[in-house]
Amino acid sequence: MADLNRIFKKSLMDLTHERHGGEIHAISSEAHEGNILDYSTNINPLISTDIFKNLLEKSLNSILLYPDSNSTTVKNALVKYFGNSLSPDNLLIGAGSMELIRLFCDMFLVEKDEVIVVHPTFTEYDWAIKRNNCKVVNAWREEKNDFLLKSEKVLEKVSSKTKIIIMCNPNNPNGALDDSKEILTIIETASEKNILVFLDEAFIEFTGEHNSFKNKINQYNNIFIARSFTKFFGLPGLRIGFGISTPEIIQYLKNGQELWPVNCIAQECAQHVLNNGTLIEKTRQLIQTEKEYLLNFLNQYPDLKIYPSDSNFFLINTRKMGITARSIKNALLQEGILIRDCSNYKGLDEFFFRISIKERESNEKLIMSLKNVLNLKIKK
Ligand SMILES: Cc1ncc(COP(=O)(O)O)c(C=O)c1O
Known part of the structure; x- marks a missing residue:
């Protein structure tokens, strides 16, 4: 044995x-x-399987082929959804935003790096950091502030070893949108110190697209925004999400992703909900x-x-x-x-x-x- x-x-x-x-x-x-x-x-309660019935019958043949490794049609549908404010080069499609959290940590972290995570928040960030033998540095959203983000509580945790700051807006589990000035202060300071910011916007659609930081990628080259088809678009079982960033970061991450991360049915259904x-x-x-x-x-x-x-x-x-x-x-x-x-x-x-x-x-x-x-x- x-x-x-x-x-x-x-x-x-x-x-x-x-x-x-x-x-x-x-x-x-x-x-x-x-x-x-x-x-x-x-998860959005209005999404029912009825929406996909005709679609699935038509796309059943696609399960006999490998899926498009680039998810091109999903990217095109997203570009349209965002009113052409982004290009396909700014987008990375993954097997849920969870894959992108893991991929981001795998591709950027080297042993002994520190990652600041603003807690209480989605618990899987810590997992993605720990599997890279890196240190989770806890920053806190305080109960007395209704768990709203305060930039000073995050920035006081920055050290020479900080590689990434991870935060979620609106945050899970409290659900409130954070003050965009607090987020910007963190992004700006991080940018000056060569620190990456991973901003999880899995719930942003519920608040309106104007609250997303997606348009800031033209101004700051240190941010990556994770989005999901699980919550607002109601497709948890299909495992599909997407990231928004600069073409450099997107290409770097894409090179580390497995070749066929998103199956063909997920790609079809994602386009369908975006167009609805x-x-x-x-x-x-x-x-x-x-x-x-x-x-x-x-x-x-x-x-x-x-x-x-x-x-x-x-x-x-x-x-x-x-x-x-x-x-x-x-x-x-x-x-x-x-x-x-x-x-x-x-x-x-x-x-x-x-x-x-x-x-x-x-x-x-x-x-x-x-x-x-x-x-x-x-x-x-
Ligand atoms: C804040 C947040 N980000 C990401 C995820 C993962 O979502 P996905 O289904 O897109 O992998 C979750 C799931 O609960 C979440 O709450």
């Missing part, structure tokens, strides 16, 4: 992924036979209306702290109520509803949970169940 302990990389033996939202596969196979309302992932202007408009309206509807309910509980959000989800703090997120999650699960217990985010604790925003019928069910759970817990 080979001694695998001598073969595995020692530095990677402890590498693991954090727990996430979307544990729907594990849970559905248990008690609920697939009838779970998933409020733990933040009605759906895009409907989604914005739905989120706006349903957000107010949910807020109206949540605000009836003065001891619940609901953080400001510009996205399709809310971060909620139950500390004043003295009820843990885990107990709310377990109680809701009995009613067939899955929420995200956020206690494993760095900088949060057992009193934080997150819910997404869906269409009215689901939200009514959520409200009814949440009412039962909260009222019962308050009485105890």
Whole structure:
């Protein structure tokens, strides 16, 4: 028998992924036979498979060929979507924005580099850094500031070893857009110090395209913007996302990417949703209306702290109520509803949970169940 302990990389033996939202596969196979309302992932509820039925029939033949390794038609659709403000050379298509996070770290980091990550945030950045044997330097969004970005809290962490600063806007798990001046201050300082900025805009579409920093790539050559087809465009299972940057950075990353990162069905469906202007408009309206509807309910509980959000989800703090997120999650699960217990985010604790925003019928069910759970817990 080979001694695998001598073969595995020692530095990677402890590498693991954090727990996430979307544990729907594990849970559905248990008690609920697939009838779970998933409020733990933040995905557009209006995207249904009906949209793709005709398309998939037509494109079935494409599974017999290798996909276009450059995703040219997706790039062209994106250029059109962005009103020709970008060129295909500014775009890199990947297997979800997750592939781009990993690729970016793999291609730029050398051992002992430091990467500043602004927490609490999406937990997978740390994983991508650690698999390169580099150090995660935590900068903080503070609870007292409603988890909004403060540039000084990030820049005070810069050292001679800093290679990348990673931040997310609007941030997961709080959902608020950050002050663009704070982001710009970080980009400018980073630029002077030869530091790269990785800006994750996975949720930016919910806030409006004008909030994206994509047009800043002409001014600053140290930024990379990651975008996703998972959230607003509702295609988590297809694994497709894209990056926006200078042609130099895009080409450098492309050279390190595997040859066929995005399958043909993902490429077809991504173009299709990009061209669906009605759906895009409907989604914005739905989120706006349903957000107010949910807020109206949540605000009836003065001891619940609901953080400001510009996205399709809310971060909620139950500390004043003295009820843990885990107990709310377990109680809701009995009613067939899955929420995200956020206690494993760095900088949060057992009193934080997150819910997404869906269409009215689901939200009514959520409200009814949440009412039962909260009222019962308050009485105890
Ligand atoms: C902020 C953020 N970025 C990126 C991702 C990964 O998304 P994708 O499905 O595009 O890989 C997620 C997924 O939850 C996320 O929350």
